[in-house]
Amino acid sequence: MKHRLYYYPANASLAPHILLQEVGCDFELALVDRKQERQKSAEYLRLNPNGRIPVLVSGELVLFESAAICLYIADLYPEARLAPPPRTAARAHFYKWLMFLTNTVQPAYMAFRYPEHYTTEASQHEGVRQAAVAQGTRAFRVLEDALSQGPFLLGADYSACDAYLYMLVWWAQRLAEPPSQLPNVRRCVQHVAARPATRRACEVEGIELRFVD
Ligand SMILES: N[C@@H](CCC(=O)N[C@@H](CS)C(=O)NCC(=O)O)C(=O)O
Structure with a gap:
């Protein structure tokens, strides 16, 4: 599955971006131009009604909140060992x-x-x-x-x-x-x-x- 991470350099997208790099999956970055306030555009607000960066889109899934995205990536790619096994x-x-x-x-x-x-x-x-x-x-x-x-x-x-x-x-x-x-x-x-x-x-x-x- 190809992921798309909406990001801006050094924003809260950085941790999810590092993890996408860690797991070596197929992903692309989509720049949300904060200088132009694109995080408040109608198009972006459909992805994240909070108007905040980041968002991860994976197929049908649209996810905001950086920590939630990190957890999702860790769970999706257990072989990368970004989180200890569940129930431990x-x-x-x-x-x-x-x-x-x-x-x-x-x-x-x-x-x-x-x-x-x-x-x-x-x-x-x-x-x-x-x-x-x-x-x-x-x-x-x-x-x-x-x-x-x-x-x-x-x-x-x-x-x-x-x-x-x-x-x-x-x-x-x-x-x-x-x-x-x-x-x-x-x-x-x-x-x-x-x-x-x-x-x-x-x-x-x-x-x-x-x-x-
Ligand atoms: N709790 C959110 C916070 C995200 C957040 O504050 N993002 C900042 C960039 S670091 C942002 O989009 N600021 C632009 C704005 O508030 O308009 C998360 O961790 O994803």
Whole structure:
């Protein structure tokens, strides 16, 4: 089955893109030009009524939410071992980390990056930003501890969670004290950056392959 990933460079499409590269399946990328606000076009809103990137189209299936797309790819290509087998403790931890990344870390970053979405008062933007940074810092401390054995979130085995973490840490380079300064987080994203699939995804998107050293 051929997949089509609607993307914009370095957006929330990056983690699903890395995973499509990992599994080596037949897929194509469709650029959603954010500069032209194409994510709000009637055509795109039919795919994702939220007007957000990414969307994956696989035959009849139209899927939004980056983490859901990652889970779908991991399940569709079990031979790529992007997730532990279902009904195991490792699989439960895999769910936990992916949900933590998408429910806690990603919204904190979004509040830092787009405080105007979290308050109607321009005078409160800085406060929203500071609270978001504090929340992100707490979350990354939890990840840093979890990565103490490492190098990946599930220990020795790479999984879709690590691609997701790579995307978030890539974004977070904008912070004054980015999480890539945390030694275990850095080791993890370095391992992800060293994977040919990550290199290809960054190359194709025309974005920097971060954390190569
Ligand atoms: N929870 C969604 C969030 C997606 C999201 O925020 N996408 C951003 C790009 S990183 C976007 O499309 N922003 C454009 C907009 O909001 O108009 C996901 O993970 O898929």
